[in-house]
Amino acid sequence: MxxxxxxxxxxxxxxxxxxxxxxxxxxxxxxxxxxxxxxPLADGGEGTTVAICNAVNGVIQHKKVRGPLDQEVNGFIGLWNNRHNAVIEIAAASGLDLLKRDERNPLLATSYGTGELIRYALDQGIKELVIGLGGSATNDGGAGLLQALGVQLLDKNDQQLPPGGIHLRDLARIDLSTLDPRIHDIHIQVASDVTNPLLGQNGASAVFGPQKGATPEQVVMLDQALERYVTVLEQTIGRQIRHLPGTGAAGGAGTALLSVLNAEFKAGIDLILDLMEFDRKISxxxxxxxxxxxxxxxxxxxxxxxxxxxxxxxxxxxxxxxxxxxxxxxxxxxxxxxxxxxxxxxxxxxxxxxxxxxxxxxxxxxxxxxxxxxxxxxxxxx
Known part of the structure; x- marks a missing residue:
């Protein structure tokens, strides 16, 4: 058999x-x-890059980037189809597994390194990008990711916000004019098994914050900070996004990807099964x-x-x-x-x-x- x-x-x-x-x-x-x-499979979290590269004969390239708590980590991306396609998983640069249990700090953890990996993929000339959202250590709404791509997140004194979700409570203005223009020339698909909204009892902070080290008091603080963030973001882009399914994925990184980067949300496992031609292989x-x-x-x-x-x-x-x-x-x-x-x-x-x-x-x-x-x-x- x-x-x-x-x-x-x-x-x-x-x-x-x-x-x-x-x-x-x-x-x-x-x-x-x-x-x-x-x-071997994954649904957007750890192992997504390997699963896709195994399926499509891709190659994995490593890149030193900023980790969730500003430490240097050995991030990586997958490339295939003559560098036309790439895959990144947020866990590779901003993942919970990059921290010891007593180091977890969702107040300060940043998704900046994931943005650096996106920028590195752009340097390769890619046109199609899959981003796996799962296993993140962050609760910053993808703010760090955006900053790595050139977006200015400014306080009332027009100073760039420091890393970490808690600092989003001081957000006064978002300047998208400095976003890396190459991002508009690629198609991005977000692979995730999480459809949670950004805020509230089913949101990023309440559902996923505790496993990242947040106390009940910190969950409330982080949710309030994300409320401020999405309010300013919605004002900047001119449309509501906070209730969109998937905006709460990866500590709210789905918010940045689905709005500013115009990504397409996909069920992670279905995206990967399609890429590997799963139906044909099991027939x-x-x-x-x-x-x-x-x-x-x-x-x-x-x-x-x-x-x-x-x-x-x-x-x-x-x-x-x-x-x-x-x-x-x-x-x-x-x-x-x-x-x-x-x-x-x-x-x-x-x-x-x-x-x-x-x-x-x-x-x-x-x-x-x-x-x-x-x-x-x-x-x-x-």
Whole structure:
């Protein structure tokens, strides 16, 4: 039989590519005659650049840029189609994983480095750009990104605002006349699994601020700062944008991209599946396996497993999901179309231990699944 393995990364345990290889290792130890195709995925967050470059034979280029707290980081972009196309993920320059847990500070974190990567892509002469929004350490509404591209964010004294979302409360004026003019000559698509608006209880600060280190008091402060930011931005561009789906993505970076840079919002997983010609590649498969670190009802809200499931079900191919941890309520996952859902953890253990043992657990899970498949299908038993 032919099997497509199409997971997202298992965060802090396995990359999507490692998850593919590890699952296949376990399965093939029991069914060596089977064939695998590896389709490592991402939905806009970490791993988006690698996933796209693997699919389109792209190359990755590195560039030193400004990190989320002004430190130098080794950012990167992906290029393909004779440098006509490029992909950038905000996590590469402004990501949460670039900081230690005790360094997280959404009040001061900046998306400036992502803007530097966009500028670097423009230097390559690109005409089409995909920007993955996921895994950011920032809550600055994409203000730093805009500043890196030449936009002036000025206080009442006409001084440039310092980096960080908290300083947006002092914003008095935005000068777009200094924006890098090359940005108008390219088509930008934003890849994200987040459709949240910028402000309020479902906005960037309230929903994502706490995981970036914001206290309840800081969430309120950051939301107020973003309110000031979007008010001035709307006055500058002459239209309302604060309620647009996706403006809250990546600490509000979606706001800057969808307004000033006129980007097109796309469901991240669908954009990537289309780029890699996923439907064609699975068309002759007997089984599709997907997964991610944690599988629950949120996995059905634009995440990688849902995107894979939707395409495979349309092709009448059964889909199995594997994950580091799974929800106690499997019914929504079954109702969505998954044939079966399996947690790979073999014993009661801490999260840290489970992530350390991720590959071993994945191998054992795949071995068991292969044996189950043989019993259920090769012998006609269930």
């Amino acid at each position: 032919k099997i497509a393995i199409a997971p997202d990364s298992f965060k802090e345990s396995m990359t999507a590519g490692e998850a593919c290889a590890t699952f296949a290792e376990g399965w093939l130890s029991q069914r060596s005659q089977d064939e695998f195709i590896f389709l 002759d498969c007997d089984l599709v396996v997907t997964g991610e670190g944690s599988l629950d009802y949120q996995s059905l809200m634009g995440k990688t497993p849902q995107g894979v499931l939707r395409r495979a079900v349309a092709a009448n191919i059964p889909v199995i999901a594997v994950a580091g941890s799974i929800t106690n309520n499997l019914e929504p996952l079954y109702d969505a179309g998954f044939t079966a859902v399996f947690g790979i953890t073999q014993a009661v253990q801490t999260l840290e231990k489970a992530m350390q043992d991720g590959k071993t657990n994945m191998i054992n899970c795949a071995r068991n699944l292969a044996r189950w498949w043989t019993l259920a299908h090769d012998t006609g038993k269930s």
